[in-house]
Amino acid sequence: MMExxxxxxxxxxxxxFQSSDTCYVLSFSIIMLNTSLHNPNVRDKPTVERxxxxxxxxxxxxxxxxxxxxxxxxSIKNEPFKIPEDDGNDLTHTFFNPDREGxxxxxxxxxxxxxRRWFILTDNCLYYFEYTTDKEPRGIIPLENLSIxxxxxxxxxxxxxxxxxxxxGQVIKACKTEADGRVVEGNHVVYRISAPTPxxxxxxxxxxxxxxxxxxxxxxxxxxxRRVATKK
Numbered sequence: 001m002m003e004x005x006x007x008x009x010x011x012x013x014x015x016x017f018q019s020s021d022t023c024y025v026l027s028f029s030i031i032m033l034n035t036s037l038h039n040p041n042v043r044d045k046p047t048v049e050r051x052x053x054x055x056x057x058x059x060x061x062x063x064x065x066x067x068x069x070x071x072x073x074x075s076i077k078n079e080p081f082k083i084p085e086d087d088g089n090d091l092t093h094t095f096f097n098p099d100r101e102g103x104x105x106x107x108x109x110x111x112x113x114x115x116r117r118w119f120i121l122t123d124n125c126l127y128y129f130e131y132t133t134d135k136e137p138r139g140i141i142p143l144e145n146l147s148i149x150x151x152x153x154x155x156x157x158x159x160x161x162x163x164x165x166x167x168x169g170q171v172i173k174a175c176k177t178e179a180d181g182r183v184v185e186g187n188h189v190v191y192r193i194s195a196p197t198p199x200x201x202x203x204x205x206x207x208x209x210x211x212x213x214x215x216x217x218x219x220x221x222x223x224x225x226r227r228v229a230t231k232k
Contacts, residue, residue: 017059022059026183029183048073102200104116104119106192120137126143141162147162148161158200161193163190174191
């Protein structure tokens, strides 16, 4: 959905961004800004300077105009955007009621090392954090158009991976934050993940498959119907 939005926006607004990838990365950066500014648990609110720094070089290696980023920052700061859900919660509560969460090992995209990350599955996305106390994710993996499968990994047990069955060999659309806070696109053709036990591996595969198979448009329509019914 995010990829389709980015493509459509660039078609309707030619010249704003160098490519749809810029719009895609900026969209995730705005989501993270919205969460950080309006989540009451986040005490260290990001400044406009930090937001600008996060988005350095995302426009095909160049920077977006500072006035554009400042206007986006002020707009989100003054009025948070909300995603309608069945229970009426907004995006700042995304991580409070996940489908599943827990520690997993993730294989790096460029540097093939395993890193322990705290994963949260919710809203058809897989988020991962460096620590459970972090308020902002280190990475966001939209599950739309992805599939999941078990794999044998000689270096790690209990492995599974996320992949795009329609575009084999292409980098999966996802975003992550670098150590300096910049938001960048991911580098994974597949996301290979190791669970602590065989049982947890099966539970994660089951939960992710259930999330992938959901139809978000059907769920949104069902939510609207329920709200209309309660108003009658």
